[in-house]
Amino acid sequence: MVGEQRQATMADVAREAGVSVSTVSRALRGVATVSPEARSRVERAAKELSFSLSRSASSLVTGKTRRVAVLMPGLQRAPWFLGTALTAMAEVLGEAELDLLVYVVNNKSERAAFFDRLPARRNADALMVISFILTAEERERLDDLGVPVVFVSQHTAGRASVYIDDAEGAHKGIQHLLNLGHRRIAHMQSAVVESFSWSAHDRLAGYRQALEEAGLPYDDALVMSTEYSRQGIREGVGSLLSLPQMPTAVFVETDEMAFEVLSILRSCGIDVPGRMSVLGFDDHSLAEALNLSTVAQSPWRTGHIAAELVSSILADPSSDPTPHVVLPTHLVPRGSTAPPPRAEQGEAAAAALQAPPSAASAGNS
Amino acid sequence: MVGEQRQATMADVAREAGVSVSTVSRALRGVATVSPEARSRVERAAKELSFSLSRSASSLVTGKTRRVAVLMPGLQRAPWFLGTALTAMAEVLGEAELDLLVYVVNNKSERAAFFDRLPARRNADALMVISFILTAEERERLDDLGVPVVFVSQHTAGRASVYIDDAEGAHKGIQHLLNLGHRRIAHMQSAVVESFSWSAHDRLAGYRQALEEAGLPYDDALVMSTEYSRQGIREGVGSLLSLPQMPTAVFVETDEMAFEVLSILRSCGIDVPGRMSVLGFDDHSLAEALNLSTVAQSPWRTGHIAAELVSSILADPSSDPTPHVVLPTHLVPRGSTAPPPRAEQGEAAAAALQAPPSAASAGNS
DNA sequence: CTGAAAGCGCTTACAG
DNA sequence: CTGAAAGCGCTTACAG
Numbered sequence: 001m002v003g004e005q006r007q008a009t010m011a012d013v014a015r016e017a018g019v020s021v022s023t024v025s026r027a028l029r030g031v032a033t034v035s036p037e038a039r040s041r042v043e044r045a046a047k048e049l050s051f052s053l054s055r056s057a058s059s060l061v062t063g064k065t066r067r068v069a070v071l072m073p074g075l076q077r078a079p080w081f082l083g084t085a086l087t088a089m090a091e092v093l094g095e096a097e098l099d100l101l102v103y104v105v106n107n108k109s110e111r112a113a114f115f116d117r118l119p120a121r122r123n124a125d126a127l128m129v130i131s132f133i134l135t136a137e138e139r140e141r142l143d144d145l146g147v148p149v150v151f152v153s154q155h156t157a158g159r160a161s162v163y164i165d166d167a168e169g170a171h172k173g174i175q176h177l178l179n180l181g182h183r184r185i186a187h188m189q190s191a192v193v194e195s196f197s198w199s200a201h202d203r204l205a206g207y208r209q210a211l212e213e214a215g216l217p218y219d220d221a222l223v224m225s226t227e228y229s230r231q232g233i234r235e236g237v238g239s240l241l242s243l244p245q246m247p248t249a250v251f252v253e254t255d256e257m258a259f260e261v262l263s264i265l266r267s268c269g270i271d272v273p274g275r276m277s278v279l280g281f282d283d284h285s286l287a288e289a290l291n292l293s294t295v296a297q298s299p300w301r302t303g304h305i306a307a308e309l310v311s312s313i314l315a316d317p318s319s320d321p322t323p324h325v326v327l328p329t330h331l332v333p334r335g336s337t338a339p340p341p342r343a344e345q346g347e348a349a350a351a352a353l354q355a356p357p358s359a360a361s362a363g364n365s
Numbered sequence: 366m367v368g369e370q371r372q373a374t375m376a377d378v379a380r381e382a383g384v385s386v387s388t389v390s391r392a393l394r395g396v397a398t399v400s401p402e403a404r405s406r407v408e409r410a411a412k413e414l415s416f417s418l419s420r421s422a423s424s425l426v427t428g429k430t431r432r433v434a435v436l437m438p439g440l441q442r443a444p445w446f447l448g449t450a451l452t453a454m455a456e457v458l459g460e461a462e463l464d465l466l467v468y469v470v471n472n473k474s475e476r477a478a479f480f481d482r483l484p485a486r487r488n489a490d491a492l493m494v495i496s497f498i499l500t501a502e503e504r505e506r507l508d509d510l511g512v513p514v515v516f517v518s519q520h521t522a523g524r525a526s527v528y529i530d531d532a533e534g535a536h537k538g539i540q541h542l543l544n545l546g547h548r549r550i551a552h553m554q555s556a557v558v559e560s561f562s563w564s565a566h567d568r569l570a571g572y573r574q575a576l577e578e579a580g581l582p583y584d585d586a587l588v589m590s591t592e593y594s595r596q597g598i599r600e601g602v603g604s605l606l607s608l609p610q611m612p613t614a615v616f617v618e619t620d621e622m623a624f625e626v627l628s629i630l631r632s633c634g635i636d637v638p639g640r641m642s643v644l645g646f647d648d649h650s651l652a653e654a655l656n657l658s659t660v661a662q663s664p665w666r667t668g669h670i671a672a673e674l675v676s677s678i679l680a681d682p683s684s685d686p687t688p689h690v691v692l693p694t695h696l697v698p699r700g701s702t703a704p705p706p707r708a709e710q711g712e713a714a715a716a717a718l719q720a721p722p723s724a725a726s727a728g729n730s
Numbered sequence: 731c732t733g734a735a736a737g738c739g740c741t742t743a744c745a746g
Numbered sequence: 747c748t749g750a751a752a753g754c755g756c757t758t759a760c761a762g
Contacts, residue, residue, distance in 0.1 A: 007487055007511055009739060020749045025741060033747055050509070052486040056430065057739035059421035060754045067466075074452045079650075083444035090469035091439075099484065100467045101432075104455035119464065121417040122372055144415070146372055230653060256651070263654035285444075286621070286651065288595060289628035374755060385733045390757060398731055422755035425738045 008049035016045035028053070055099075067099045068310055069124035071114065073131055074106040078256065080284050081299045082130065085152065088303030089128065096311040098125075115141050126310045128152050131199075148313045148321055152306045153199070155324060160313070162306040162325045164297045166199040169329035170206025173251055173279050173295045176331050178214050181339045182249040182277065185211070188236050188261065189253040190228040200253055203281060207251060222247055226257075233260045241270070248340035249277035255284035255294055262290060262336065273338035283332050291335035301327055373414035381410035393418070420464075432464045433675055434489035436479065438496055439471040443621065445649050446664045447495065450517070453668030454493065461676040463490075480506050491675045493517050496564075513678045513686055517671045518564070520689060525678070527671040527690045529662045531564040534694035535571025538616055538644050538660045541696050543579050546704045547614040547642065550576070553601050553626065554618040555593035565618055568646060572616060587612055591622075598625040606635070613705035614642035620649035620659055627655060627701065638703035648697050656700035666692055 010028075014021045019038055027034045027042040034042075045051075059065045070089060072082055090100050101124055105111045115138050120127045127145060130152045134142070139156065142149050148160065155161030177185050187207045189200045208218055221243055226236035240247055252258035258280030262272060270276050280287060283296030305325055312319050375393075379386045384403055392399045392407035399407075410416075424430045435454060437447055455465050466489055470476045480503050485492045492510060495517045499507070504521065507514050513525065520526035542550050552572045554565040573583055586608055591601035605612055617623035623645030627637060635641050645652060648661030670690055677684050 022749055035747060052483060054487045054739055056421040056424035058741070060425060061741045065421065079444045079448035083448035087439045087469050087471070090467060091471055094469070094475060099488065102455060102465050102467050104452050104459070106452070106456055110459060118417060122419045123464065259651055260654045263656070286624055289625045291628070387733055400731060419755055423757070426757045
């Protein structure tokens, strides 16, 4: 079934083509100084023998692996974002004939193992690190990795970074809610798990700043850090709904969390956006279907640009190894945001909580 | 910033530890025949010099790369499924100290390039292929790859395969709808794009068989092949809604498509499940939030088992290289499926189409 | 238990 | 334009 015959080597190709191994090597790499006839003989022989190059052998002499590693948190956490970025990276690297080595780190011990053994060290020409909050020691380890490192969806001074301005994006989103007339705006974010970051910190900062600029007080009670699970989010929503003065809008850290919020609000009869506006962040592929207003970013562009950065650094060592590329975000207003209810906010909130779900939704109690 | 000093080699470690390179190699691989003192001197020296092994060099002599390749369609197509499976694979392989090489193929030309060059050939010890419908030629190419191949989310006689019984899963789903009393059940699937498969074929087969067993005629008009896009799905739903006799339930090939269907039905005021039941397939992480009834499968288990299969084949060449592992599916009934409306189906459908959306939804016109 | 030597399959000066 | 030779950093018989 499976052909277990020995793989053809350059020596085999050389014999078949009647030239030396050196010539085979040069012809296959497209070096100019090879006669057309020798080249075509080599190509024919290579095809005939199904020759394929051993990168191990070439790596050994060139010192280059033609491989780029990417370190990322478990994809199940943010499959849409990470999956899309990864696909974009693979596309760009594939064009440059660079292979993509993926290291997924799911928990603390896997993380420790990665930074301890640093398997990327001699097995990749560059490393991309996505969405991690690194400790000082971890950053140091990366610094003497010996290969270029590009930070993606995160940034550090003096290191190549490709990211969005999360604070600014959040600021735009909050400004939208303010422009609609909202004054009590809540924020929900996931409690950061073992320093796997989704930019929670900067989005919160943007929220705070936008409120401040509008002259609104920052209210701790309006900011929830929930566990990243349906149950955690439900509890967060519960906290909002049980505040003495209910907010009229909530800005949620990610679309994936916002989908849960929408579902929970709907299930308890709080009309969105009639009683509560919901704003997400990401512009997830399902945001349109769920009519979720959100702040858009593009993981595709992020991955593309990070990979291009890597391949240009590898192709041209004289290029700037530490650029910062800041990608744009923009507001995508949809049906989940609208002006707050006419009634005094406090009263509206109280009403929503008293009335039975279906009646509250139909509004005819 | 970046330490560009030469990476330490075994020769450096040997010098530092005062032993030969052979001993370093043996000590580091944990070969038994090394004296405890030699071993500890080597370990200390290795740590001190931040030595890490060049896999290229060891590969060259052992013929093993300690790398497993996975070939998959662009993750943006089914990010949840593929991302989760990939994460599971990475976890299992990481434990076995195997690296994961990812080849993403987005379109026809990338696909041709992959099978032409077969970059995995000498650069991985095994290959996992996810969700592809392969042509005969492609399968042949894989057969003389020279390394074990495991098919994931797809299967072929005589080749190692890890998959679910899509037909059976679909059958269970349709049976659920039949049990609820539905008799006109539509099916929506995505038109297969360039032979990247999502098991569309087998799910359709399960649909047909369940209907047949129930003595219901197969009606071509109830089966839609739509483009995999919001617009395509909208057109598909439009076709269903404009049939002379509207179906009372629709079985959608994947949850991600079903989410769009739910959204479209809601936007045109067709109550789910009052007027139309919707059943998905996958049990996507958002299915619960959206209250979608579905047939569950586990990409996590799929990835886990595929990777375990690979690492056991690599660890023990005498193990069966062509097992078929069929993973279970099960129905997850939620709020999007219910008995069909009381009224005769045809009339109900007509009514739903005449009435203005909001009124139809409130049901009080 | 340890070391010297050969060799894995390439690339790269170096000669011609 | 081409080939013989050295060497990349390991592992593995083979001797001791």
